Amino acid sequence: MKIGLDIMGGDFAPQAAVLGAIEAYKTLSAGQHLVLVGDKEVAVKILQEENFNPDHFEFIHTTEVIGMGEHPTKAIAQKPDSSIAVGFKLLKENYIQAFSSAGNTGAMLVGAMFSVKTIPGVLRPAMTTIVPKLKGGLGILLDVGANADCKPDMLVQFGMLGSLLAQSVYGIDNPRVALMNIGEEEEKGNMLCLATYPLMKSNTQFNFIGNMEGRDLFGEFADVYVCDGFTGNVIIKMAESYYVIARKKGINDEFFDRFNYEQYGGSPILGVNAPVVVGHGISSPEAIKNMVLLSRNMAESHLVEKIKQVFV
Amino acid sequence: MKIGLDIMGGDFAPQAAVLGAIEAYKTLSAGQHLVLVGDKEVAVKILQEENFNPDHFEFIHTTEVIGMGEHPTKAIAQKPDSSIAVGFKLLKENYIQAFSSAGNTGAMLVGAMFSVKTIPGVLRPAMTTIVPKLKGGLGILLDVGANADCKPDMLVQFGMLGSLLAQSVYGIDNPRVALMNIGEEEEKGNMLCLATYPLMKSNTQFNFIGNMEGRDLFGEFADVYVCDGFTGNVIIKMAESYYVIARKKGINDEFFDRFNYEQYGGSPILGVNAPVVVGHGISSPEAIKNMVLLSRNMAESHLVEKIKQVFV
Numbered sequence: 052m053k054i055g056l057d058i059m060g061g062d063f064a065p066q067a068a069v070l071g072a073i074e075a076y077k078t079l080s081a082g083q084h085l086v087l088v089g090d091k092e093v094a095v096k097i098l099q100e101e102n103f104n105p106d107h108f109e110f111i112h113t114t115e116v117i118g119m120g121e122h123p124t125k126a127i128a129q130k131p132d133s134s135i136a137v138g139f140k141l142l143k144e145n146y147i148q149a150f151s152s153a154g155n156t157g158a159m160l161v162g163a164m165f166s167v168k169t170i171p172g173v174l175r176p177a178m179t180t181i182v183p184k185l186k187g188g189l190g191i192l193l194d195v196g197a198n199a200d201c202k203p204d205m206l207v208q209f210g211m212l213g214s215l216l217a218q219s220v221y222g223i224d225n226p227r228v229a230l231m232n233i234g235e236e237e238e239k240g241n242m243l244c245l246a247t248y249p250l251m252k253s254n255t256q257f258n259f260i261g262n263m264e265g266r267d268l269f270g271e272f273a274d275v276y277v278c279d280g281f282t283g284n285v286i287i288k289m290a291e292s293y294y295v296i297a298r299k300k301g302i303n304d305e306f307f308d309r310f311n312y313e314q315y316g317g318s319p320i321l322g323v324n325a326p327v328v329v330g331h332g333i334s335s336p337e338a339i340k341n342m343v344l345l346s347r348n349m350a351e352s353h354l355v356e357k358i359k360q361v362f363v
Numbered sequence: 364m365k366i367g368l369d370i371m372g373g374d375f376a377p378q379a380a381v382l383g384a385i386e387a388y389k390t391l392s393a394g395q396h397l398v399l400v401g402d403k404e405v406a407v408k409i410l411q412e413e414n415f416n417p418d419h420f421e422f423i424h425t426t427e428v429i430g431m432g433e434h435p436t437k438a439i440a441q442k443p444d445s446s447i448a449v450g451f452k453l454l455k456e457n458y459i460q461a462f463s464s465a466g467n468t469g470a471m472l473v474g475a476m477f478s479v480k481t482i483p484g485v486l487r488p489a490m491t492t493i494v495p496k497l498k499g500g501l502g503i504l505l506d507v508g509a510n511a512d513c514k515p516d517m518l519v520q521f522g523m524l525g526s527l528l529a530q531s532v533y534g535i536d537n538p539r540v541a542l543m544n545i546g547e548e549e550e551k552g553n554m555l556c557l558a559t560y561p562l563m564k565s566n567t568q569f570n571f572i573g574n575m576e577g578r579d580l581f582g583e584f585a586d587v588y589v590c591d592g593f594t595g596n597v598i599i600k601m602a603e604s605y606y607v608i609a610r611k612k613g614i615n616d617e618f619f620d621r622f623n624y625e626q627y628g629g630s631p632i633l634g635v636n637a638p639v640v641v642g643h644g645i646s647s648p649e650a651i652k653n654m655v656l657l658s659r660n661m662a663e664s665h666l667v668e669k670i671k672q673v674f675v
Contacts, residue, residue: 185608196545199545199552199553199554199556200553231597233508233511233592233593233596233597233600240511241511241512241591241592241593242512244511264597264600265596265597265598265599265600265601265602265603266600266601266604266607267604268601268604269608270604278597279553280545280553281545281552281553281556282593282594282597284576284577285543285545285576285577285590285594285597285598286577286597286601287577288545288576288578289577289578289580289601289602290577290601292577292578292579292580292581292582295578296497296581296618300616300618302614304612304614306612
């Protein structure tokens with residue numbers, strides 16, 4: 052298995068990305084190889100400084116970089132030799148079996164949808180994130196920003212996608228799916244939730260347990276939390292700020308520490324025809340390592356094939 | 364000035380409400396009187412147990428109570444002698460100049476809109492809440508649940524309503540109004556935000572400073588945070604859960620302590636023709652006291668008149 056990593060993506064690239072690749076390398080199983088996509092010369096220099104043999108990696112040299120602030124669609128089109136564009140080309144050709152980057156999120160989304168493309172039957176791919184639970188374990192929140200406006204049948208599909216991720220990659224058996232809402236009762240909510248609830252209720256492909264509220268996010272209420280990408284994005288940025296605040300305040304607590312995005316590596320893009328993970332812009336080597344391993348886990352668990360089977 | 368309090372509302376009513384009234388009484392200025400609406404006999408008994416002279420209060424005896432789980436519109440109609448229905452009757456007749464309750468939120472909203480009614484020009488009243496800032500001070504978030512689905516011109520009005528509350532009651536000069544969104548740029552967001560941004564930008568009645576994100580909620584970014592009631596409700600319930608978690612974990616921190624809803628008393632309903640505040644269901648005497656004083660501050664600062672002037 053070849054696992055692709057964009058070494059030019061992220062605020063601290065390529066340094067953090069290359070160092071993260073070294074860390075990921077140490078934990079790979081036999082037959083798993085890392086393919087670094089980006090400026091080979093710079094990468095080799097960093098590896099030599101670390102006294103790490105560059106031959107442990109395969110390099111695909113690229114000459115362009117998509118910046119964090121660039122317009123996704125334009126950048127992908129105008130920079131065909133960027134690490135993200137080339138990474139997706141390799142993924143499409145199945146030269147690599149997973150691809151991840153801490154670079155431009157929009158470009159990663161657009162790149163995924165234009166190259167490996169959305170799985171037939173999936174209305175819109177979704178971005179997911181991990182939410183730590185107070186008593187240990189984790190939940191999966193989606194969508195966290197790929198779709199600012201959603202329709203009810205998209206949310207139903209997110210329930211399915213989140214369920215499959217929870218089972219395949221996180222080993223959660225029969226994951227409980229809840230709809231993020233502003234009241235527990237079926238008749239509560241905005242028009243989107245009111246229309247989604249009966250669809251989820253009558254769906255037999257996943258374990259829908261009803262509405263949840265903002266306060267249930269860190270508890271034992273459910274395993275998969277479904278919402279539109281606007282709500283999900285507000286939630287994760289707010290959660291992130293709590294982590295930053297707790298750290299600033301020197302609060303040492305195992306729960307708050309688990310908000311550290313570094314541990315989870317990044318957000319899988321679910322619903323496209325290959326494992327794709329987007330990391331946080333400020334990813335450290337530790338975060339890059341976990342992003343790479345998450346994309347590896349998605350490939351290893353055959354998540355995409357499982358999604359395809361359900362959405363046929 | 365007569366300040367009405369529903370002593371039957373809230374999970375710990377009437378005990379907590381009556382004890383809160385005693386605390387509020389101690390801080391009232393000359394000419395400010397508390398009118399307790401509810402079961403007089405029970406209230407007097409509680410006061411006697413506290414060795415507090417019942418003559419300090421005026422009582423309006425009622426025989427019915429709207430439960431926390433009752434359907435708002437039905438309950439208001441079917442229980443004309445409930446403390447909430449009677450309270451709003453007194454408010455409509457201007458017998459009292461402010462009314463607050465820790466009871467059924469929906470009934471408070473419906474009661475306000477059916478009795479004192481929405482201020483002409485205001486599309487929909489909004490519920491607000493206080494958000495503590497990390498460096499001290501506070502911001503105002505609205506809507507937090509009165510309107511699960513919003514239109515752009517409603518959000519623009521919320522900016523105005525929040526601005527007036529910030530100025531009148533919290534003494535914030537020229538409050539900065541931000542639109543809760545999922546990116547800072549004008550072209551980011553869901554359809555609602557995309558349509559709202561230019562309207563806010565061209566509005567000259569308040570100080571619009573642009574989009575904010577979930578991570579900006581506790582910083583110095585703005586003073587008034589505008590969002591639809593669905594997003595706002597998810598946010599406050601999530602914030603509430605953080606407070607609960609911090610307390611459970613024994614984290615003693617001034618910032619987290621300021622999330623304690625008790626300090627702020629409740630959520631003003633803005634855009635109706637009288638000061639109305641809804642308290643948290645689990646309100647303690649301290650919370651009740653601050654709820655009463657908040658409704659008093661709204662009356663004293665002539666907030667409703669100021670809103671009327673703008674919305675003429």
